[in-house]
Amino acid sequence: MSARIVAPVLMGLFMLALWEGLVRAMAIPPYILPGPILVTKTLVSDWGTLWPALLVTLTITLQALLAAVVVGVLLALLFSLSRWIELSLFPYAIILQVTPIVAIAPLIIAWVDDVNVSLLICAWLVAFFPILSNTVLGLRSVDRNLLDLFELYGASRWRTLLDLRLPAALPYFLGGLRISGGLALIGAVVAEFVAGSGGRESGLAYRILESGYQLKIPRMFAALVLISATGIAIYLLLSLLSHLLLRRWHESALKEE
Amino acid sequence: MTLVRVRDVSRVFANGVQALDGASLDIEAGEFLSVLGPSGCGKSTLLRLIGGLAEPTAGTIEWPQGRPDLGFVFQEPTLMPWSTALANVALPLKLRGLSRSDREARAAEALAGVGLKGFEKSYPRELSGGMKMRVSIARALVTSPKLLLMDEPFAALDEITRRRLNTDLLELWQRTHFTAVFVTHSVFESVFLSQRIVVMSARPGRVRSELAIPAPYPRSESFGTSADYAALCRLTSAQLSEAMAA
Numbered sequence: 001m002s003a004r005i006v007a008p009v010l011m012g013l014f015m016l017a018l019w020e021g022l023v024r025a026m027a028i029p030p031y032i033l034p035g036p037i038l039v040t041k042t043l044v045s046d047w048g049t050l051w052p053a054l055l056v057t058l059t060i061t062l063q064a065l066l067a068a069v070v071v072g073v074l075l076a077l078l079f080s081l082s083r084w085i086e087l088s089l090f091p092y093a094i095i096l097q098v099t100p101i102v103a104i105a106p107l108i109i110a111w112v113d114d115v116n117v118s119l120l121i122c123a124w125l126v127a128f129f130p131i132l133s134n135t136v137l138g139l140r141s142v143d144r145n146l147l148d149l150f151e152l153y154g155a156s157r158w159r160t161l162l163d164l165r166l167p168a169a170l171p172y173f174l175g176g177l178r179i180s181g182g183l184a185l186i187g188a189v190v191a192e193f194v195a196g197s198g199g200r201e202s203g204l205a206y207r208i209l210e211s212g213y214q215l216k217i218p219r220m221f222a223a224l225v226l227i228s229a230t231g232i233a234i235y236l237l238l239s240l241l242s243h244l245l246l247r248r249w250h251e252s253a254l255k256e257e
Numbered sequence: 258m259t260l261v262r263v264r265d266v267s268r269v270f271a272n273g274v275q276a277l278d279g280a281s282l283d284i285e286a287g288e289f290l291s292v293l294g295p296s297g298c299g300k301s302t303l304l305r306l307i308g309g310l311a312e313p314t315a316g317t318i319e320w321p322q323g324r325p326d327l328g329f330v331f332q333e334p335t336l337m338p339w340s341t342a343l344a345n346v347a348l349p350l351k352l353r354g355l356s357r358s359d360r361e362a363r364a365a366e367a368l369a370g371v372g373l374k375g376f377e378k379s380y381p382r383e384l385s386g387g388m389k390m391r392v393s394i395a396r397a398l399v400t401s402p403k404l405l406l407m408d409e410p411f412a413a414l415d416e417i418t419r420r421r422l423n424t425d426l427l428e429l430w431q432r433t434h435f436t437a438v439f440v441t442h443s444v445f446e447s448v449f450l451s452q453r454i455v456v457m458s459a460r461p462g463r464v465r466s467e468l469a470i471p472a473p474y475p476r477s478e479s480f481g482t483s484a485d486y487a488a489l490c491r492l493t494s495a496q497l498s499e500a501m502a503a
Contacts, residue, residue: 145335148310152329153352153400163351167339249338249380 034218042218043225050207050219054226057188057203060116061234064123065184069177071124072131080139080165090136097129101187105194119191119203126187130179138172139165171250174242181234189227259321260286260404260436261307266316267461268302276302278461279316286322286403289430289437291447291454293493295501299462300440301332304406307438327404328397328435332412334389336381336396342368343377346396353400367395370433372425387418391425398429404436411446420478423449427476444497448489449481456493458500465500468493 016036022028023035030038043050075093079086105122112118142165150160192205202210204223211220246253261284268277276299284290284307294300305311306318308329328349336345343364350360365377371391381389390410397405411419427450430437441447447454451470458465470489472480480486 143335145331145333146337148305148331149329149335149348150352151310152308152327153349155352159352163348164337167337170339249340249382251382 031215031217034221038218039221039225043222046219046222050204050223050226053202053204053207053223054230057185057192057205057227058230060119060123060188060191060203061185061230063120064127064187065181067120067124068128068131068180068184072128072176072180073135073173075132076135076139076169077161079136080161086136093129093132096125101126101190102194105191109191109195115195119188119195122191122194123184123187126190127180127184130176130183131173132176134172134176134179135169138169141172142168171242171246171252174238174245178235178238178242181238182231185227185231185234258286260284260325262317262319262321263303263307264317264319266303266306266313266318268299268306268311269314275461277306277313278463280457280463281316282455282464284404284436284438287434287436288453289427289439289451291439291441291451292457293441293444293447293454293497294457294462295459295497296442298457298459300442300457301408303457303462304329304408304438304440308406325403326400327406328400328402330390330393330397330405330407330410332409334381334386334393336389336392338381340380341377342373342379342381342384342392345381345392346399348396349400364395364399367399368392370398370429371395385418386414387422390414390422394426394429398433398435401433402435404438407437407439409440409442412442419446420481424476424478426450427474431474444490444493445481448486448493449476454493456496456500466496468496 020035020037023033034042075089079090101122104125105118108121109115109118112121146164146168147160150164155163188203189205192203193209196206196209204227207223208220211217211223243253261282263280263282263284265279265281266277267275267279269275280299280303282292282303292300292303302311306313308327309324310329336342337348340348343361346367347360347364350363355363365374368374368377371394373388373391373395376384376388376392381392384392393410397407411422414422423446426437437450439447439450448470454468454470455464456466456468457463472485472489
């Protein structure tokens, strides 16, 4: 096995052992800091509560990511077709991106009756910008000579988009998608925190809040572990997708030789 | 028979730079013509105007026998990295609406014509610089154009590869009878390849002089070492210096 895998795994095990050792040696009570073994045990014993909560959060995350892809790509296409549309809309996309989601989430939750829809909107707001800006960049990064070539053979705008602009933008889009995957999860969790107990179906963030109130700190840690694991899984899946789509031709997918 | 008649063509870019100033030139059907000039003399611009990729600011480009099918080879191979060699060569046919089986058959034939049989499924990044340029030439020739426009196609290649490609290009030209317009800044290359050389002055570009290269075809590597070749290179070189000084 390569050092690329062995090194971080060894480091992780060492840190976990150190954590467990310190908790035991200093006799830290579990409501201050539970050790990794207790957290693992809680993860198993509370699975009945945590798993449905994970599904709720995951559903919102994936729906938001899907919406981010659809809206981000459509807007990017619109921008590439018309300079005027881009000039008039892009600044507002940036405003949406830089406004902290924690600040506007209460508004959205107050405005939208359905809590799930408001959570979805929050997660989408956080997730869509990287896809939009990366796809816009990609659609514009087409080789000028290839554009000339398409013109030389009388290609329609539609053909040029389909056979030239979209494939050229694909690596950029996939880069944006990887960032957005993690952001969608963060957006969903932040929105759940703000919504608090307002949600009838409760996601992982609500479980964390609840565990905090009840001083069930090991369960809080277990929920945190689940959120991190979900984020890592989303990233790995999107990286795999990117690799599969680009491995034949793109520099980023080249093996080191 | 004159294929293209370029008359007093000027081209001024949006930033005010004048690339061409009243360039005139006739291209005869079937000939191998080189356009020779220093960097930035507007020879690429002239080629783009003939190819219809840009419009002249002044002057006219006439096609006495109608505008034929044409192929264009850029300085870079300009291949789509996400497509195989075969799909890259088939692109012009795809854009013209040919069926998949038709265009793949013709693209395979064109690839074989440039010596790349067996590389149909290779992606551009798996090919060497010279091979990529061959794919690019195959793509330009796949529509069997009457006129092939080449913009310093071999300038970025090493000497050995460039010589091979020069000989192979001449062989293709003799086999398929297209009209070739070859833009270059290399005296040696232009003398080796062409029947006629048009020498351009530095910016703003105009045609300064013209000379014929009477050596017979096929021209092999031995032509490139002959005394005739050396004399013609000296003559061309002198014309180029004169054009640059003017």
